[in-house]
Amino acid sequence: xxxxxxLTPDQRDALQEVTNIAMGQAGAQLAQILxxxxxxxxxxxxxxxxxxxxxxxxxxxxxxxxxTAIRQAFSGTLRGEAMVVYDENGCxxxxxxxxxxxxxxxxxxxxxxxxxGNVLVGACLNGIAELLQAKLSFSAPTIMxxxxxxxxxxxxxxLTWNYALLVEVHFTLEVRDFTCHLMTLMPEESIVALKSAxxxxxxxx
Amino acid sequence: xxxxADFIVSEINAGIFMLDREYRVLLWNRFxxxxxxxxxxxxxxxxxxxxxxxxxxxxLVKKIDSVFVLKNFAFTSWEQRPYLFRFQHNRPITGGIxxxxxxxxxxxxRDESGEVEAVVVTLLDATDSAIYQTMMQGAMQKLEESSNxxxxxxxxxxxxxxxxxxxEIQRIQRYQAVPFSVVLLDLDHxxxxxxxxxxxxxxxxxxxxxxxxxxxxxxxxxxxxxxxxEFILILPQTDIEGxxxxxxxxxxxxxxxxIVSGDxxxxxxxxxxxxxxxxPFATAAEVxxxxxxxxxxxxxxxxxxxxxxxxxxxxxx
Amino acid sequence: xxxxxxxxxxxxMARKMLIKALPAGWDVEITQAGNGLEALAAYRExxxxxxxxxxxxxxLDGYGVLExxxxxxxxxxxxxxxxxxxxxxxxxxxxxGALAFxxxxxxxxxxxxxxxxxGIAL
Numbered sequence: 019x020x021x022x023x024x025l026t027p028d029q030r031d032a033l034q035e036v037t038n039i040a041m042g043q044a045g046a047q048l049a050q051i052l053x054x055x056x057x058x059x060x061x062x063x064x065x066x067x068x069x070x071x072x073x074x075x076x077x078x079x080x081x082x083x084x085x086t087a088i089r090q091a092f093s094g095t096l097r098g099e100a101m102v103v104y105d106e107n108g109c110x111x112x113x114x115x116x117x118x119x120x121x122x123x124x125x126x127x128x129x130x131x132x133x134x135g136n137v138l139v140g141a142c143l144n145g146i147a148e149l150l151q152a153k154l155s156f157s158a159p160t161i162m163x164x165x166x167x168x169x170x171x172x173x174x175x176x177l178t179w180n181y182a183l184l185v186e187v188h189f190t191l192e193v194r195d196f197t198c199h200l201m202t203l204m205p206e207e208s209i210v211a212l213k214s215a216x217x218x219x220x221x222x223x
Numbered sequence: 224x225x226x227x228a229d230f231i232v233s234e235i236n237a238g239i240f241m242l243d244r245e246y247r248v249l250l251w252n253r254f255x256x257x258x259x260x261x262x263x264x265x266x267x268x269x270x271x272x273x274x275x276x277x278x279x280x281x282x283l284v285k286k287i288d289s290v291f292v293l294k295n296f297a298f299t300s301w302e303q304r305p306y307l308f309r310f311q312h313n314r315p316i317t318g319g320i321x322x323x324x325x326x327x328x329x330x331x332x333r334d335e336s337g338e339v340e341a342v343v344v345t346l347l348d349a350t351d352s353a354i355y356q357t358m359m360q361g362a363m364q365k366l367e368e369s370s371n372x373x374x375x376x377x378x379x380x381x382x383x384x385x386x387x388x389x390x391e392i393q394r395i396q397r398y399q400a401v402p403f404s405v406v407l408l409d410l411d412h413x414x415x416x417x418x419x420x421x422x423x424x425x426x427x428x429x430x431x432x433x434x435x436x437x438x439x440x441x442x443x444x445x446x447x448x449x450x451x452x453e454f455i456l457i458l459p460q461t462d463i464e465g466x467x468x469x470x471x472x473x474x475x476x477x478x479x480x481x482i483v484s485g486d487x488x489x490x491x492x493x494x495x496x497x498x499x500x501x502x503p504f505a506t507a508a509e510v511x512x513x514x515x516x517x518x519x520x521x522x523x524x525x526x527x528x529x530x531x532x533x534x535x536x537x538x539x540x
Numbered sequence: 541x542x543x544x545x546x547x548x549x550x551x552x553m554a555r556k557m558l559i560k561a562l563p564a565g566w567d568v569e570i571t572q573a574g575n576g577l578e579a580l581a582a583y584r585e586x587x588x589x590x591x592x593x594x595x596x597x598x599x600l601d602g603y604g605v606l607e608x609x610x611x612x613x614x615x616x617x618x619x620x621x622x623x624x625x626x627x628x629x630x631x632x633x634x635x636x637g638a639l640a641f642x643x644x645x646x647x648x649x650x651x652x653x654x655x656x657x658x659g660i661a662l
Contacts (some may be wrong), residue, residue, distance in 0.1 A: 047293055066330070076265065125302075125304070126303075128302075128303050129299075129304065132300070132303070133297070135293070136296070136298060137289070137293060139293065140294065140295035140296055141295060144294075144295060148350040155296075156296045158298035158300060158326065158328065159298060160300070161302075194240045222324060
């Protein structure tokens, strides 16, 4: 791998802290929507090779299980895609927490997953962008997969990049068995842009 | 003269409008005017929900408010919510759908202090993608169907039947549901029919047998061709006695009249074997094997009859 | 005599950001800790008259530090510095004896007003 893609320990540390701050904002918004306390995770940062992406995602989710995921593209100073991966119980719990009756139909459920995903992605990435003085815009989120094995979420053969930066945070609810993972993937050229944004950020301190 | 930006907002072939915190219209471009029949002079300053009572107010208010509070983009897609405005679309003849399919983006417009002062909404006409997707889904479904079907007779094929037996077993194991039964059916002396009347007549006999069985089936029953001149029937929630009765009706339906192929009148009978999926059976193979043993008894006992699989008493001592 | 203060965060960056936000004229002796266990060790050596404490950390998190201090009889001014801005998080650390709560990224003015409010510095 090209050394230019590797983050220095300082850059990694700064990205972790920036992500942590942004995640706090996203978590607070999720808590506000759901009216429950949200537990935040320590952000995990990896450079991943496209051939290993499925295994990396599986590792981050932890256990092999069937998941539902949304994806949302962002562009601007940084370019990439964010995914929100909901575990098996996640969808049902979410509907329940939002006060839907039992008979929520499929389209309403999808809309709910898209809306919550959009809030998390927007809050988290806008938070990062604001700290790094980057500008981002977002395209509409779409359903990526429903009830598929987590290892099959992404087909490596369809990827057009070799290396990507994978940043993962997850939100769990204290009172429920609910977890969702927010994963942000940025391809090679965005890693370079991110590294210089992190360097500029660190100069301030 | 309009600035280039104002000109583009006005003339672009997409809806653009802007709302304040009280949902009053601040901007209304030509696309919106054209499709709603409401000129921008008439829309500006008015409450959106008064102008369009058909909008899902409760939901849309929540969406717009979230943009003001969270300062974040929000989206809606036609796939979950086909339209908000009842606009005509540009495929009135060939479209086959009622109103224009719409994708919306809600964008926070911030003032100098960073507070959101207005929400800008864009509307993209997604009617063409909607039509395309509906067509594609139809084609996919046909493809899926056709791969479940036996090409000659049009009844389900073996692949599908095997999957359904598997499903039934899962259902029973999960919900302790009432067992199902399986009927195997083999045409008598089919080789002789082929030899005597030719393969085309043989094919016609298979098609006609499939036709004769189907009117007697219940809605949940699954009937298919299992290979050669062998057919199979799955009877959900049916015990062995119910299955025997169904098998008798089928035997009668097949043999009641000769089958006409060209000038020939061909007499056809069938032998049937019946088995119920009950302990100690645990797999699809075991229950079809049992039905096959019963079928063999029917053949052995002179054909054109129904036999029922009886579990061997376990030998004592 | 300089005030011994302890800055606890697993992120070097976060510690730098916090130190940068401290009031300019404040005479302090700064010790840094990368997790809760290190923080408790420094505290026991008397290096934490004022403690700036992050919540999410490996080894022992901020809640754990507060619990330990409370169990041993707290006599340090703890200011929690966290990205977790949920009202409930704020309430919990208060109940565990923290003096104040500052959200990340830290604003110098916020730190200064808390220090003034409690008559700690300046």
